[in-house]
Amino acid sequence: MKKHNFYAGPSILPEYTKEKTAEAVLNFAGTGLSVMEVSHRSKEFVAVVDEAVALVKELLKVPEGYSVLFLQGGASLQFLMAPYNLMGLKAAYLNTGVWSKKAMKEAKFFGEVVEVASSADANFNYIPKQFDTPADASYLHYTSNNTIFGTKVNAPEANVPLVADMSSDIFSRPVDVAKHDLIYAGAQKNLGPSGATLVIVKDEALGKIDRVIPTMLDYRIHIQNESMFNTPSTLPVFACLQTLRWLKELGGVEAIEKINIEKAAVLYDEIDRNKLFQSTVPNKEDRSLMNVTFVMAPEFAELEKEFLDFATAKGMIGIKGHRSVGGFRASTYNAMPIESVQALVDTMQEFEKKH
Amino acid sequence: MKKHNFYAGPSILPEYTKEKTAEAVLNFAGTGLSVMEVSHRSKEFVAVVDEAVALVKELLKVPEGYSVLFLQGGASLQFLMAPYNLMGLKAAYLNTGVWSKKAMKEAKFFGEVVEVASSADANFNYIPKQFDTPADASYLHYTSNNTIFGTKVNAPEANVPLVADMSSDIFSRPVDVAKHDLIYAGAQKNLGPSGATLVIVKDEALGKIDRVIPTMLDYRIHIQNESMFNTPSTLPVFACLQTLRWLKELGGVEAIEKINIEKAAVLYDEIDRNKLFQSTVPNKEDRSLMNVTFVMAPEFAELEKEFLDFATAKGMIGIKGHRSVGGFRASTYNAMPIESVQALVDTMQEFEKKH
Ligand SMILES: Cc1ncc(COP(=O)(O)O)c(C=O)c1O
Ligand SMILES: Cc1ncc(COP(=O)(O)O)c(C=O)c1O
Ligand SMILES: [Mg+2]
Ligand SMILES: [Mg+2]
Ligand SMILES: [Mg+2]
Ligand SMILES: [Mg+2]
Structure with a gap:
């Protein structure tokens, strides 16, 4: 019987991604080795990361001055890294349910978290539209698509930079990257298998905070090392590249x-x-x-x-x-x-x- | 021509692991779906994690009172998580080269790091054996195998619990887990592809430090959620399971x-x-x-x-x-x-x- 895969994530991937990944698990880029067993610093794998980064930039029309990273830890680690790197004394969060709440929890570690609006009053079944963002907030964080409550938000108007968790709708619709200091997404919905996390960050938004950042949580370290400060999640990134190629072929x-x-x-x-x-x-x-x-x-x-x-x-x-x-x-x-x-x-x- | 894969990591994996993974990328556990596109909470994938945890315990003879986790972020994130969770005012580190140094760097964030001994004087080409560990150190950290300098250490004698980075020799030889509060290893040498990190932690060593730990960096959170606080790196963990099965079959x-x-x-x-x-x-x-x-x-x-x-x-x-x-x-x-x-x-x- 034909199966119809409606999982919320990890979730359905293109046949193309599955076929190319299965092939590369046995023989990657003609090396005779598995994509699981080649050095991340081999020229074959560096080419994978370079092409994936280039395709992310092309497909999302990422402007100059942004870096694209493939990290580990899922969107959940980004809940922490975002404020660690970007939050001064205050940050604003739009609360559209579980994922926003989890993001807010980590930010409270660093300072004042202003919940600009919440739809908790109706079990998050709508998107609040009228709210003010404090002008002294370092950023306004929103969850572009709430995977659990089945809601979507368009990039809110705000007088501060945006930070967006796009885990469950990245690459599903155009996005105005320029409004954002940071966009992040676990790969395991529209991109690839779990284990890779996509980060798009504005270079000049970094280094403004007077706080010691642990090495692995510092975006600047990962930018300097082109996602290879430590071993990236090689097979998941390879699979993401296949999906990006598929999407480009399909028209973006x-x-x-x-x-x-x-x-x-x-x-x-x-x-x-x-x-x-x-x-x-x-x-x-x-x-x-x-x-x-x-x-x-x-x-x-x-x-x-x-x-x-x-x-x-x-x-x-x-x-x-x-x-x-x-x-x-x-x-x-x-x-x-x-x-x-x-x-x-x-x-x-x-x-x-x-x- | 036959290729001989001497990569330092990601590195050679058993044929068994490659074949089973390639199969599961196309059809996982008879679901008709790829292992990359099934929910981590599906019964089929939960069975993967459960079996992998059980095999780690069996193969390393892990005593009662320890938890086995599959996390993300590589050994490099463990350099941070180890002191975050276990270090009081002081921790001791044996410096056998680059990896030990990187681990020490993150620990300095939390208190006094005592370098009990170092082989820096000879470009880390030997293992220092005579040293004292301060009795008030929370633990003594060592790198069981230095991937770069080609050295190995046996679990040092110490009057404090041990913490070990076993990234490059885990499962290569027996280890007395009971001497350790924590053992961690990036998967990408003896276990599977990069993207999964194995952690073996003594439950009662946790919760003793008076410090707020960010959610994703708190071992207790991952223990409570059986490695599923957030989406684990599903395909890498699946591949690790295959290697564990292969190793058991071979005699452990x-x-x-x-x-x-x-x-x-x-x-x-x-x-x-x-x-x-x-x-x-x-x-x-x-x-x-x-x-x-x-x-x-x-x-x-x-x-x-x-x-x-x-x-x-x-x-x-x-x-x-x-x-x-x-x-x-x-x-x-x-x-x-x-x-x-x-x-x-x-x-x-x-x-x-x-x-
Ligand atoms: C919108 C959103 N944010 C964050 C997460 C957490 O992602 P991860 O499991 O990769 O940490 C999810 C997971 O489903 C999600 O849907
Ligand atoms: C002994 C040792 N520790 C730590 C690491 C870093 O691991 P990761 O790249 O998974 O962060 C390595 C990587 O090769 C290693 O060999
Ligand atoms: Mg390059
Ligand atoms: Mg109706
Ligand atoms: Mg269970
Ligand atoms: Mg000779």
């Missing part, structure tokens, strides 16, 4: 955004139409294009388990919702083909007919 | 130690015998079983480049020495077959005949 972020909008529309339309289901995000403009969260309509609440089993039997994988939202979550990342979205829609319709 | 660390001793002996004997070459580590008991460092004998110094080219043409990969030692380094990790060591020896003999 502008092209994939169109496809993502179309895929999400097919699913949201069915959720809205189908009497059994409803979206958890009432405001359409706040709905994520990557993580479509929905629940049973109140009258059909008791069917939740039955639908999960029904859909699982039809090959849908990973659609159980996160425990803080309940219901279902279908992640429709870049690599997800519209056929899989359609298969889920068909399953919802079939289930509706039974009830 | 006791069996591989015998093989390692034999392999190293073949190479050191040739270095000693061959008039063109000499070891960089005069004291035989200090010689690493994993990284065999050697240089041209002084009378033949000008042949260095010629030998490198000659050996490269014969399929030897990665034997150029680290710039801080010069000459050559042949890493003979667990997965290296004796045939590759013999091929290098043959090459050295052939080169000798030419001169």
Whole structure:
């Protein structure tokens, strides 16, 4: 049976990425060695990092004066590195749920964290839009896509530089990098396997803070060493490169955004139409294009388990919702083909007919 | 031509690890999905971590009361995490070269670092054996195998707990874990690809320090969450599991130690015998079983480049020495077959005949 991979992360990757990675695990760049067993300083692997960095810059139109890094530790380590490197006495955070909260927790270590707005009052099912950012904050941090609550934010207007956790929607739509001092993302949604973390940082934003930064947490160290201060996560970075090549071939972020909008529309339309289901995000403009969260309509609440089993039997994988939202979550990342979205829609319709 | 992989890390892995990983990149545990695209919380992947932890405990005879973790960030992040979690006002370090120095640098952040001994006076070509460890040090840190200088240390006698960076010789020989509060190792030598870091930590050594520890740097957080506080490096951990299975099948660390001793002996004997070459580590008991460092004998110094080219043409990969030692380094990790060591020896003999 065909499987439809709706995992929230690690999540579906392009066939291209999987094939090229499987090949390189056995024979990398014609070396006769596995990509897992060559020195990160070999010319073959340095070429991987160089090309990956160049493609990130090209695809996201990264302006001059920014560095692109592949680090380890996931976005969670960035929750710490961001304030360590950039926060003076105060930083502002937009709280759109779990991930923002975790980011705020690490920043509190360094000074005053101003929560400029929060949608906690409605279990983070919307994006607060009216708020003020203190002019003396070092930055405004936001989570561009909340993987758990199924919401998305556009880069907020602010009179301070932005810092963004783009873990779950990077490369899914264009981004104005110039508004940001820092963008970071765990690779394991739109880019590659877990183990690599993408960082895009504005060079001149660094070195302004009067604080000793441990070596491994200092962006300047990683910039000076071109992501090779210590051994990078070689195989994950190799796999990321394959996805970047695939995305470029497909037409880049502008092209994939169109496809993502179309895929999400097919699913949201069915959720809205189908009497059994409803979206958890009432405001359409706040709905994520990557993580479509929905629940049973109140009258059909008791069917939740039955639908999960029904859909699982039809090959849908990973659609159980996160425990803080309940219901279902279908992640429709870049690599997800519209056929899989359609298969889920068909399953919802079939289930509706039974009830 | 057959390639002989002498890279110092990332480095040679067993055929078994490569084959099983290539398979799982296409179809993991019969899921029809890649190991790169399944949730780390899926039952299939949780089983990977559980088995890997169990095998580490079995192979290293880890006593009760220790936790085994797979983290990210490499051994370099452990240079920071070790003192963050374990160091009070003072810690002791045995300085056997670059890696020890880097570890000391991060510890200085937290208090007084006592260098109990150093072999800097002879470019780290021996292991200091007579030294005192201050009784009020939180621990004595040592690098069990210095990858760059080709030396190995046995667990020093000390009246304080030990902390060991075993990045380049873990699983190559038995270790008395009970003497240690902490053992850590980047995976990319004897275990798997880079991107995973193995940590073995004594539970009751934690929580004694009166310091706020950032979430991602706190071993207790990772223990509570069984290495899944955030997304672990899934594919690297999967590959590590394959190597652990391979090692168990082969007879464990006791069996591989015998093989390692034999392999190293073949190479050191040739270095000693061959008039063109000499070891960089005069004291035989200090010689690493994993990284065999050697240089041209002084009378033949000008042949260095010629030998490198000659050996490269014969399929030897990665034997150029680290710039801080010069000459050559042949890493003979667990997965290296004796045939590759013999091929290098043959090459050295052939080169000798030419001169
Ligand atoms: C938006 C967002 N931020 C941060 C994280 C944490 O990333 P990591 O597990 O790589 O630390 C996630 C993980 O799913 C996420 O979705
Ligand atoms: C003994 C030793 N310690 C630490 C490191 C650094 O490890 P990583 O690159 O994973 O941070 C290395 C790397 O080669 C090493 O050989
Ligand atoms: Mg370069
Ligand atoms: Mg509906
Ligand atoms: Mg468990
Ligand atoms: Mg000799």
